[in-house]
Amino acid sequence: MPRIRPGRIIAWTLLLIGGMIMVTPLLFMLSTSLKDASQVYDLRVIPQSPTFDNYIEILGDGRFTRWFVNSMIVAVIVTVSNVFFDSLVGYTLAKFRFRGRYLVFVAILSTLMIPTEMLVLPWYLMASQFGWLDSYWGIMFPGMMTAFGTFLMKQFFEGVPDDFLEAARIDGLNEFTIWWKIAMPLVTPALSALAIFTFLGNWTAFFWPLIVTTSADLYTLPVGLSSFAVEQSIQWEKIMTGASIATLPTLIIFLILQRYIVRGVMLAGLKG
Amino acid sequence: MSAIAHREAASGGLWSRMSLGQKQVIWAWGFLAVPLIFYAVIRFWPTFQAFYLSITDWTITRPATFVGLENYKRLFADPLFWQVFRNTFMYLILGTPISLLISFVVAYYLDRVRFMHSFIRALYFLPFLTTAAAMAWVWRWFYQPVPIGVINDILSSFGIPQQPFLRSTSQALPAVLAPAVWAGLGFQIIIFLAGLRAIPVTYYEAARIDGLSEGAILRKITLPLLKPTLVFLVVFSSIGFLRIFDQVYNINTNDPGGPLNSTKPLVLMIYQTAFSSYEMGYAAAQTVVLFLILLVISLVQLRIMRDR
Numbered sequence: 001m002p003r004i005r006p007g008r009i010i011a012w013t014l015l016l017i018g019g020m021i022m023v024t025p026l027l028f029m030l031s032t033s034l035k036d037a038s039q040v041y042d043l044r045v046i047p048q049s050p051t052f053d054n055y056i057e058i059l060g061d062g063r064f065t066r067w068f069v070n071s072m073i074v075a076v077i078v079t080v081s082n083v084f085f086d087s088l089v090g091y092t093l094a095k096f097r098f099r100g101r102y103l104v105f106v107a108i109l110s111t112l113m114i115p116t117e118m119l120v121l122p123w124y125l126m127a128s129q130f131g132w133l134d135s136y137w138g139i140m141f142p143g144m145m146t147a148f149g150t151f152l153m154k155q156f157f158e159g160v161p162d163d164f165l166e167a168a169r170i171d172g173l174n175e176f177t178i179w180w181k182i183a184m185p186l187v188t189p190a191l192s193a194l195a196i197f198t199f200l201g202n203w204t205a206f207f208w209p210l211i212v213t214t215s216a217d218l219y220t221l222p223v224g225l226s227s228f229a230v231e232q233s234i235q236w237e238k239i240m241t242g243a244s245i246a247t248l249p250t251l252i253i254f255l256i257l258q259r260y261i262v263r264g265v266m267l268a269g270l271k272g
Numbered sequence: 273m274s275a276i277a278h279r280e281a282a283s284g285g286l287w288s289r290m291s292l293g294q295k296q297v298i299w300a301w302g303f304l305a306v307p308l309i310f311y312a313v314i315r316f317w318p319t320f321q322a323f324y325l326s327i328t329d330w331t332i333t334r335p336a337t338f339v340g341l342e343n344y345k346r347l348f349a350d351p352l353f354w355q356v357f358r359n360t361f362m363y364l365i366l367g368t369p370i371s372l373l374i375s376f377v378v379a380y381y382l383d384r385v386r387f388m389h390s391f392i393r394a395l396y397f398l399p400f401l402t403t404a405a406a407m408a409w410v411w412r413w414f415y416q417p418v419p420i421g422v423i424n425d426i427l428s429s430f431g432i433p434q435q436p437f438l439r440s441t442s443q444a445l446p447a448v449l450a451p452a453v454w455a456g457l458g459f460q461i462i463i464f465l466a467g468l469r470a471i472p473v474t475y476y477e478a479a480r481i482d483g484l485s486e487g488a489i490l491r492k493i494t495l496p497l498l499k500p501t502l503v504f505l506v507v508f509s510s511i512g513f514l515r516i517f518d519q520v521y522n523i524n525t526n527d528p529g530g531p532l533n534s535t536k537p538l539v540l541m542i543y544q545t546a547f548s549s550y551e552m553g554y555a556a557a558q559t560v561v562l563f564l565i566l567l568v569i570s571l572v573q574l575r576i577m578r579d580r
Binding site: 008011012014015016018019020022023025026028029032040041043085088089091092096097098099101104107108111113114115117118119120121122123124125126141142144145147150169175176179200203204206207210211221222223225226229230234236239240242243246247250251254255258259262265266269 | 293397521
């Protein structure tokens with residue numbers, strides 16, 4: 001065991017101070033959301049007389065609840081779709097032998113080179129032709145499957161021993177059941193990594209939802225917050241309350257699932 | 273599922289006469305059918321369409337007609353494009369080295385810390401989970417003049433003159449970049465930590481037995497073995513900074529990309545060309561240029577870093 005040296009204590013202290021600085025913007029956001037308009041200029045981090053009035057007012061007007069629900073619906077459906085299809089394709093490319101397999105893999109992987117921004121105009125055209133503007137499907141369709149997720153899952157399925165699958169085949173299970181019941185449970189860490197990434201990416205997505213939605217009823221939380229903040233102009237305590245509502249759910253989920261999320265990010269980063 | 277079961281029942285004789293390999297091929301294409309349609313319609317077709325639109329004069333009201341390379345000529349003759357091009361590279365040139373340097377230093381020391389390790393790690397990681405649209409407003413508030421702005425308040429309490437931040441053409445771009453760097457650090461630190469942990473302990477033990485100093489171990493063992501992680505993060509974060517949009521759009525909503533276009537990145541120019549001016553063909557040409565920039569930068573980085 002290393003002895004505790006002064007250098008280590010200094011490094012530890014500096015790391016802690018740096019970490020405190022990192023969360024300062026979040027603390028200020030939260031504390032201001034608990035202040036009334038007259039206290040906003042008082043920059044104490046702990047509010048003098050904390051109040052939930054801002055939250056009551058903002059949540060009471062119903063729009064934020066609506067945007068919250070929209071974001072939740074979009075993020076959950078896209079996440080479920082990615083977990084299902086990305087792992088199905090990843091599994092097929094990892095565990096089946098057939099002509100054209102390599103071609104399919106390269107074709108899917110090549111889409112990683114195309115930036116979303118380049119596809120946005122054709123998507124917009126497609127959405128307006130099919131009447132998908134201002135709909136959940138319009139927000140969701142571009143992200144229902146991703147090459148990144150497919151590649152990640154393929155990497156993990158390659159680590160599943162063929163013997164397991166062969167044994168299931170001899171038992172007479174069909175290929176779909178083998179994938180769903182045998183292979184999927186063996187890659188749960190990868191599945192949770194994929195789910196976390198997809199959910200977070202869609203929860204915070206701004207560019208495409210901003211383009212595809214024009215009616216406030218269909219805004220996701222980030223787009224709604226942006227329009228709300230413009231409308232409030234300089235009522236900072238209201239804006240900070242809105243920002244807190246948009247931010248708190250992911251922070252709370254993280255605090256509960258910290259171990260899994262950090263492991264998931266590591267897995268995705270290393271294999272991806 | 274049930275479709276496959278039906279097919280099996282209908283052609284029972286044929287299916288049962290197939291070899292295991294033939295059945296596997298059918299299963300494989302069955303699994304791939306829906307995803308392949310998705311990739312064809314939602315990824316490949318739009319990619320070709322983007323190239324095609326870039327050589328048309330499509331606007332919302334007017335159907336597309338072929339104009340050759342007109343859009344590209346117009347773009348390269350547009351002083352705004354060159355300003356935007358410079359800004360976009362400023363985000364890259366400042367953002368990537370600064371964020372990687374900070375995150376490596378933090379990860380390097382955090383890796384050795386045991387006491388309250390996961391708490392400190394969480395402090396650095398939390399900003400990564402935030403929405404850029406929300407955080408841009410928090411930072412916008414920080415940058416306000418006294419008495420609202422937190423940063424100027426702190427500066428004035430030390431007797432340092434007020435800074436204009438978002439109102440100044442020279443300070444605005446770094447001020448917009450700061451929240452982007454801040455929000456990305458946590459991810460980079462976690463990836464660095466994973467990379468550091470993947471280096472076998474025996475290498476370090478051997479180096480210590482050989483009497484190498486900490487600095488020499490860092491240079492000769494840690495950094496070379498961390499290269500795959502480093503390559504990934506350089507390419508990944510460069511692409512992120514070249515595509516910056518959410519922060520810029522939200523931090524100055526009265527004049528996105530201002531003051532005087534000094535913070536406008538390429539993606540914001542694309543957005544405004546397409547959805548404020550409705551010049552879709554011209555915007556498509558800009559997206560093709562963005563694609564080429566991302567491609568060239570990634571390839572150059574991969575080439576340089578592989579050779580070293």
